Amino acid sequence: MSTPSSPTLGIGMVGYAFMGRAHSQAWHNAGSFFDTPLAPRLAAVAGRNEAAAAETARRFGWASVETDWRRMLDRDDIDVIDICTPGDTHAEIAVAALQAGKHVLCEKPLANSVAEAESMVEAANIAQGQGIQSMVGFTYRRVPAIAYARRLVEEGRLGRIRHVRGHYLQDWLTDPASPLTWRLQKERAGSGALGDIGAHIVDLAQFVTGEQLVGVAARTETFVRERPVSGTSSVTSLGGAAAADAAVQLGAVTVDDAAIFLSQLTGGALAVFEATRFATGRKNAIRLEINGTRGSIAFDFEDMNVLHVYDADAPARDAGFTRVLVTEDTHPYVAAWWPPGHGLGYEHSFTHQAVDFLTALADGTPPRPSFADGLQVQRVLSAVEASAERSGSWTSIAGASAEAGVC
Amino acid sequence: MSTPSSPTLGIGMVGYAFMGRAHSQAWHNAGSFFDTPLAPRLAAVAGRNEAAAAETARRFGWASVETDWRRMLDRDDIDVIDICTPGDTHAEIAVAALQAGKHVLCEKPLANSVAEAESMVEAANIAQGQGIQSMVGFTYRRVPAIAYARRLVEEGRLGRIRHVRGHYLQDWLTDPASPLTWRLQKERAGSGALGDIGAHIVDLAQFVTGEQLVGVAARTETFVRERPVSGTSSVTSLGGAAAADAAVQLGAVTVDDAAIFLSQLTGGALAVFEATRFATGRKNAIRLEINGTRGSIAFDFEDMNVLHVYDADAPARDAGFTRVLVTEDTHPYVAAWWPPGHGLGYEHSFTHQAVDFLTALADGTPPRPSFADGLQVQRVLSAVEASAERSGSWTSIAGASAEAGVC
Amino acid sequence: MSTPSSPTLGIGMVGYAFMGRAHSQAWHNAGSFFDTPLAPRLAAVAGRNEAAAAETARRFGWASVETDWRRMLDRDDIDVIDICTPGDTHAEIAVAALQAGKHVLCEKPLANSVAEAESMVEAANIAQGQGIQSMVGFTYRRVPAIAYARRLVEEGRLGRIRHVRGHYLQDWLTDPASPLTWRLQKERAGSGALGDIGAHIVDLAQFVTGEQLVGVAARTETFVRERPVSGTSSVTSLGGAAAADAAVQLGAVTVDDAAIFLSQLTGGALAVFEATRFATGRKNAIRLEINGTRGSIAFDFEDMNVLHVYDADAPARDAGFTRVLVTEDTHPYVAAWWPPGHGLGYEHSFTHQAVDFLTALADGTPPRPSFADGLQVQRVLSAVEASAERSGSWTSIAGASAEAGVC
Amino acid sequence: MSTPSSPTLGIGMVGYAFMGRAHSQAWHNAGSFFDTPLAPRLAAVAGRNEAAAAETARRFGWASVETDWRRMLDRDDIDVIDICTPGDTHAEIAVAALQAGKHVLCEKPLANSVAEAESMVEAANIAQGQGIQSMVGFTYRRVPAIAYARRLVEEGRLGRIRHVRGHYLQDWLTDPASPLTWRLQKERAGSGALGDIGAHIVDLAQFVTGEQLVGVAARTETFVRERPVSGTSSVTSLGGAAAADAAVQLGAVTVDDAAIFLSQLTGGALAVFEATRFATGRKNAIRLEINGTRGSIAFDFEDMNVLHVYDADAPARDAGFTRVLVTEDTHPYVAAWWPPGHGLGYEHSFTHQAVDFLTALADGTPPRPSFADGLQVQRVLSAVEASAERSGSWTSIAGASAEAGVC
Incomplete structure (x- = not known):
């Protein structure tokens, strides 16, 4: 306080x-x-x-x-x-x-x-x-397991990064009767799954690795191209409910339902990203796996208090992914909350964000992620859209450098 | 609000x-x-x-x-x-x-x-x-997954209960240098793992099944019988830190480190309980598994937004434990919070408790769990202690009935 | 070969x-x-x-x-x-x-x-x-993950044992129409779940810890007391199928459906065992968890190529249960089979048993588990039955010693 | 027999x-x-x-x-x-x-x-x-869980397919000292991870969905470009061991270490594939996830007796991925082996292959996968290589049709 x-x-x-x-x-x-x-x-x-x-x-x-x-x-x-x-x-x-x-x-x-x-x-x-x-x-970035993953990379525990896999999987648009909310309109939302949730995994991949994407080959798809225009939105659901009346009016969905893209990082790692609202059964599966020469990490927001960590320096007999319950007071942000094993929830990261922002303001140090970080992510999203429009042709991302992206 | x-x-x-x-x-x-x-x-x-x-x-x-x-x-x-x-x-x-x-x-x-x-x-x-x-x-009781489990039992989805397994596993006393806080003193805490955490699993087992324990055969143990008396306590850890000085004074631990007990429920199910602060690697593993003639449920607080549900009515080919992510707006308490897949944390149950209490006061209906419910749990704990003192002899619990215990 | x-x-x-x-x-x-x-x-x-x-x-x-x-x-x-x-x-x-x-x-x-x-x-x-x-x-004992667990204990990686949890959970008797096969008749099978599957977890607990059970407090139950006497048995199922005719004759089940028991090991650890054919949804869940002062192991035969290992010597920040895929050529028995990640199945342990037996015969060394080891398990089973008959009274096991039980 | x-x-x-x-x-x-x-x-x-x-x-x-x-x-x-x-x-x-x-x-x-x-x-x-x-x-294809997945798709349980994710992740080349075996030489092996393991996931994706890939955008990488030429191979490891002598001679690795590619299926689904020998900690992780309008399946060969199945027709409150232990006698191939819960291992699929082949010969029916099926996979691999050589440009696959690929 x-x-x-x-x-x-x-x-x-x-x-x-x-x-x-x-x-x-x-x-x-x-x-x-x-x-x-x-x-x-x-x-x-x-x-x-x-x-x-x-x-x-x-x-x-x-x-x-x-x-x-x-x-x-x-x-x-x-x-x-x-x-x-x-x-x-x-x-x-x-x-x-x-x-x-x-x-x-x-x-x-x-x-x-x-x-x-x-x-x-x-x-x-x-x-x-x-x-x-x-x-x-x-x-x-402020989920303790993610901040912990970033520290492991900084400490060199993963060695040189070879593979990055970022998924953001939801399924709330699977139902074709789900209404045409602002999130499905290009003029309001900019893009669909790509900007709304894909932006997160691009940022996370760059933040945790400390590297940037140098280019993309992408494909996007709008599976359901028309949806009911009426319907109410809701503060606790993403999609709202469709109107019940039979003579429902349909409007065009003008954003992507899903975006998938290949990439390569400044350090040479191969990367695969997938953002979708059609992954039936996946509710908010923000998944990040990073494989390096010395180790790996794997994260899934559906089990957000856990980071799976592989240490390749361990003898093969004893090696494996360690399920670290990120609730110790030596984990980022955790000491302020509860004893070990007492997990945090979705909104805690917003509290961490507020705290970090307040601290930066008091210190007079520029907080991260900066607007420049946000712009760089925007450039990745833009390259994804450009690639998808050209049948997945490789599209370079302006200004990628190995130094940027890390706070 | x-x-x-x-x-x-x-x-x-x-x-x-x-x-x-x-x-x-x-x-x-x-x-x-x-x-x-x-x-x-x-x-x-x-x-x-x-x-x-x-x-x-x-x-x-x-x-x-x-x-x-x-x-x-x-x-x-x-x-x-x-x-x-x-x-x-x-x-x-x-x-x-x-x-x-x-x-x-x-x-x-x-x-x-x-x-x-x-x-x-x-x-x-x-x-x-x-x-x-x-x-x-x-x-x-107010963890959404537990409240959902209770509803499944009420709906008859588990059929007749055959087995109950309740664990509350922690490991914060594994280190013999962990200090002698009030939680390890009988005059303050009453008992050790038994009353502090065992009470929870007894309540949960009775709450979810809607039945009561009829008797117990128990064994308790104090693995580390003396601990440093100095040391500071902490608001975010259970054990605090031992003093660093070399000439540390030791005091007697006067409560149990672990309690295990067999039981049987009013409906005939066999039950096993285990409460311990020495389960190395388990931080706050409140586990409840219930097997009935029509289905089963399994819960672990270390993954608190999930309930595993088995439906024995499904064809054998398609049956299995379903990992239900208890974050839908049709799950208890959840609609007030976030969209599906955005999990809750430890302290949310206290908010639910406050809400339920306020609602009961407004309605004038007696809130549950009542003091009588608390007394009944106390009787179970007392029977556990009595049985443990008599080498695990079966000890009946006064007043157990199939009707009580359910709110 | x-x-x-x-x-x-x-x-x-x-x-x-x-x-x-x-x-x-x-x-x-x-x-x-x-x-x-x-x-x-x-x-x-x-x-x-x-x-x-x-x-x-x-x-x-x-x-x-x-x-x-x-x-x-x-x-x-x-x-x-x-x-x-x-x-x-x-x-x-x-x-x-x-x-x-x-x-x-x-x-x-x-x-x-x-x-x-x-x-x-x-x-x-x-x-x-x-x-x-x-x-x-x-x-x-010859499942590689179990043999590996034994080695970890021998190397002192778990330190002093505090807790042992052994489960053998099946559900093939949940259906009351499942027929009265020889496994349900005391004169043929000796006991029910206790001897058939409980024997395994008693042996495993003693084998992996290198300790013995000193006594038990037990409770057994026969949930379904009469079953159809006709019906065919099968080489690939445990229960066979009931006869379809309406006027089915019922016979008495004379063995336990489930047995639960508390115990303590020669080294002082608390132990809990559960053997049942009524754990709806659990098919062959042989589970063993051992918590020691320096680490823990957890095993489930339903995921038989995996051992979960906790190293309490690791810094709290990096500690967790490591999911060791027991398929490396440095794991017991594995080098003879396939590359890493290519798992073994149920029957491989029988091949390992044959190999170990042949090797012992060639060497002239007494193979383990010996008949004496089998007798000791029998004494535990007998104590369980005796305790259950006397309402769970603590029953000592003759001849338990810390040295025995380890091959 | x-x-x-x-x-x-x-x-x-x-x-x-x-x-x-x-x-x-x-x-x-x-x-x-x-x-x-x-x-x-x-x-x-x-x-x-x-x-x-x-x-x-x-x-x-x-x-x-x-x-x-x-x-x-x-x-x-x-x-x-x-x-x-x-x-x-x-x-x-x-x-x-x-x-x-x-x-x-x-x-x-x-x-x-x-x-x-x-x-x-x-x-x-x-x-x-x-x-x-x-x-x-x-x-x-003959792993029971995969054959079961195929049946679910055939029965329409997944509805229309929206997403396919196929991974084949190994890590046996992470060590730069791992020797230059025939698998790393283009003239012997044709390609690296792509043909050796990527071929499997292409076949599995097509087999289970009953659809074909229509094109790819790909990227391949050889992370370690020279390796020791001496060294012995082994029947039970993929890589063998490097020679211990200091003055080791290096030779060029002429195949890919990893291949990633985007695709789209004949039915319109988006697909992502990843084949690598550098996924540190993943030993033989053949992973397939398929999301359809009515349900999803997820498989990982490191837990090969399990298929995770999501039924989108279930009420949201009760829906989730069901962990089906594919060991029931109603599962493909399983009835010939052991009781429920007694898992199979890697080599059992070869037995199933032999059985299916013998059966087809006896029946005089052309067995599947046919050489034509193999050719079609080869065309996909060839398109991946062609795309990778042209910076990931979209490359169509000749002759893809929705009817083929299913046996």
Whole structure:
């Protein structure tokens, strides 16, 4: 938590749906479990639907409600703009906020296009010269098992990386009656599985290995091309429910249902990625396996408190994947929570993100993943789309280097 | 959460260590995620160490601090006494609170002896006549996978129960240098692994099956009989750290390190229980397997979002244990949280407990597990100790009946 | 295999059902994969049902058929009597064979009573003075993962043993229409789950730990007390199929369906055993978990090529159960078979048993597990029955010592 | 087994190393466990190294030895030529054998080039007109769990296929000191991981789905480009051991160490394949996951007796991957072996292959996978190589159709 003398920091959050709830909870309890150098104050939540924003304010203790996020930029009691809206609005809000001297935490993907992302990086670079920080919300970096995996790689425990496998498997679109929500519309979401969940595994693969993707050969598919336009969305489900009426109107799905791509990393490793909402039976299977000359790691978010680690230096007789229950106080972030064996859940990573962000602001060090990190992921996504449009031709990714991508 | 017009309910919590943190977080976020008919207000935290209590108050938003829990009984703004202290204090606090007209939520085990537990039940019964409710904190009932298992049994999906296996396996005492904390002292803790963790599996087995244990044959062991008396305790570890100085003083461990017992249930099933702090490599392995004529369930808290379910009605060719990821909105408690595949953690069950307690208070229905349920578990623990003292002789449990034990 | 100059050894097998097939295959292929100092020759198979015995002979290459096992004792071309019949015949055949100067390999349990087993040990001791060897068929010792576990204990990798958990879980009697085969009749089988499968886990626990059980507190149960008397048995199923006719005759099941017992080992460890044919969904789950001060092992025969090993000397951050795929050429028995990752199956342990037996005969060293080892297991089973009859009272096991039980 | 009156069939096997041992065991025990309409007679084993061939003959009961496989074509007592040599010899032997009127069972990959494979198919087609049959040895089709998966797809239990993931992961080349065996030389092996193990997962994916790959985008890599030329090979390891002398001579590795490729199936599903000998910690991880609109299956050969099956028709509350232990007598091939829960091992699939081949010969029906099936796989491998050479450009596969590929 903040110490008794911690200065406070006013947070203004834009958006109040799935991500808004997760961020609210994080600002709410970061100081309860961690010693943060700055005490977050839940100053305002902004949303066009005033009633819904007010409901979020009441549930999570936001002190005020704004129906126009621009109002928050004028408020002196707000130091941070926390962007939890769909990707088509990120660039406008983030750039304006940075120009108004507000620190920015922006949900992923950073933007819906490389051009937008570049404008955001430009604004971030200028702002940083004035001590204004920015960060993009690849929260899965803060799952303790992932942060532990990153440490193992840093310590050289995997040796030279040979293979990377990243999967993000969901199945909530398997039902053709699942409605046409904003996540299935290119103008709102930018892309489908690729940007929504593929972005995470690209970031994770680069973060844990400390390397970057140099190019891709990709294939995408939209299995169900029309879906019911009516239907309600939900704060706790990804897809919402279709309307029950018989004469349902269909609209075009304009994003990918699944994206698969081959890649190679700056260090020469082969890599395979798969992002899909059609992996029947897989609910939120973020899987990462990395094989190196000295060892391997394997992770699955459906068993998020575990990292499987293989040590190739062990005698063959005794070697095998060790199921490390990542709940010891020597594991990243864990000491603040519960005793060994008492696992964490999905939203804890958002608390870790809030804590890391607050710490970076207090230290004046640029937080990671930066907007530049987010832009680099955007370039990978863009290359995937370009490759898929050209029948999977190999498409290089601009600016890949072995140094970048690691915080 | 509470609705805008929900009446508030003042909570006074006694104790601020491991359980105090878990309860604080629960009162803190119950209304954020659930629609509770009463809005908890964190009125006061009591603790003899004022600084520590104040620190808890600051972190979790308790409005005031008391150094004597008796002061809370006089306060009109406090409606509920939440007891998070070691077992030797439960009876005194709970009885006084009930007599003062406060609802009581009491951590498990209900007490350190059957006699104390009986006095608490007596007080609870009198209080209930005046609309004052009481509940004992067997929170693992509120793990969604466990609540789902209970529903499967209720629906008859397991048929007639033949076998029950309950394990609670930890390993934090394996190191003989682990210090002699209050949990290893009979006068404070009542018993060792038996009461601390064995109580949970007895409750879970009875809760999920809807049956009771009729008798036990038991064996207990204290593997390490002396431990360093100095050492510090910790809010996030069970054992604390031993003092580093060489001339460490040793004291006697006066509780069991491990307890194993055979049993039989009211419906005739055979049952085996094992509670230990010496199961090297098992951190918080609360395991429950139940085999019935129509199916089976298996649970392990180290993978707490999963229930393995076997359906014996399926054709042999297609039968097997189904790994149900208990994160669907049709699973108990889950709809309030996140989309499928986004798992919950240890402390969520405390939130569920708070919600269920608030709901029961609003409805005026006696919450479960009741003090009587806690007493019944205490009788089982007492029978285990009696059997172990008589070389494992079969010891009947007073008052076991097939009807009780189910909420 | 046998080397070109290996002397041959004539085998005479009594019985041809489930165990007869497994033993036939073992004699058949031991020399194909291993370098055995003696070449087994499949001289004769004996069975009262001549057609069935002849069928076995034809399938597996037995050179001749006898309808009376006594005839084999007179044949000079037969050096080994391999007993694969139900337990009620073991003593008579084994004692006669040993007295006739034949080496004996006898299926488990050694006998149906302690008295019979004692007579067999007496005969074995006398025979051994004349260079005639005997062995009891606890084949699961020869599963590579189990033999590897034994080596880890011998190397001290588990330190001092604190807990032993042995389960043998099957479910083939869950259906009350499953017929009343010989395995359910006390006069043939001696006991039910206890002797048939419980014997294995007692032997495994003692073998792997190198310790013995000092006493037991037990409970047994016969859940289904009458079953159809008609019905056919099968060579590949344990239970056979019930007759389809409506007016089925019922007979009494005279053995236990399940047995559970607590124990303590010579070194002080607590132990729990469970043998049952009613664990719905568990098909052949032979499970052994051993927790020691320095590490733990866990095994499940349903995943027989794997041993889970915990090393408590590893830093807490990196510790966990390592899933060792026991298919390396440095694992016991494995080098003779296939490359790493190419698993073995159920019957391979019988081949290993044949190889070990042939090697011991060639070396003139008494093979293990000896008849004395079998007798000791019989004493445990007898103590279990005695305890169960006296409501679970603690029953000591004669002659337990820390030295015995290890081959 | 063969029935008493089964006609015999003379087998002549070419090669005696890893595959030779597996095939020998299969011919050896097919009749012991199965009722085969033809009784295989182990007539001759051929190998240039006479001593080694003779050793194989002695161990497995081959009646004679030939040092030139052509001699076997002249022998009337030989009806089947079983080809277990490296891929560069397959075409010559198979075509000659078929022309000589011998049935042929040929190990995979069918050949080292599409042209060779085409010549073999041509010969096979001509031979079939004369009642001479041929088959290629994709044995993993005969793992019971795979055959069961195929049945589920045939029954429509998976619905329309959306995703296929095929992995064949090994790690025996991770050590740069592992020697340059024939498997690493293009002129002998044709390709590296691609043809040796990638061929299997291509065949499995097509076999289980009943669909074919329509094209690929691929990337291959040789991580270690020079290896010690000396060193011994081994019958039970894939790589052998490097020579210990210091002044080791290095030679060029001329095949791929790993191959990854994207694909799409005739029914529209996206597919990803990965074949590697550098997946540290994975020993023989043949993994297949298939997601369809109605369900999914997942398989891993490291746990070969298990198939994980997801039924999307189940209510969300009760759905999950069911771990089917494929050891019931209603599972393919299993009834011939052991009771439920008694798993099979690697070599059992070769026995199943022998049985299926014998059955097809007796019935006069063309066995599957046919040489044409093998050619089709060869075309996929060829397309992978072509794509990899052109930086992953999409490469169509000639003749893919939804009807083919299913036996």
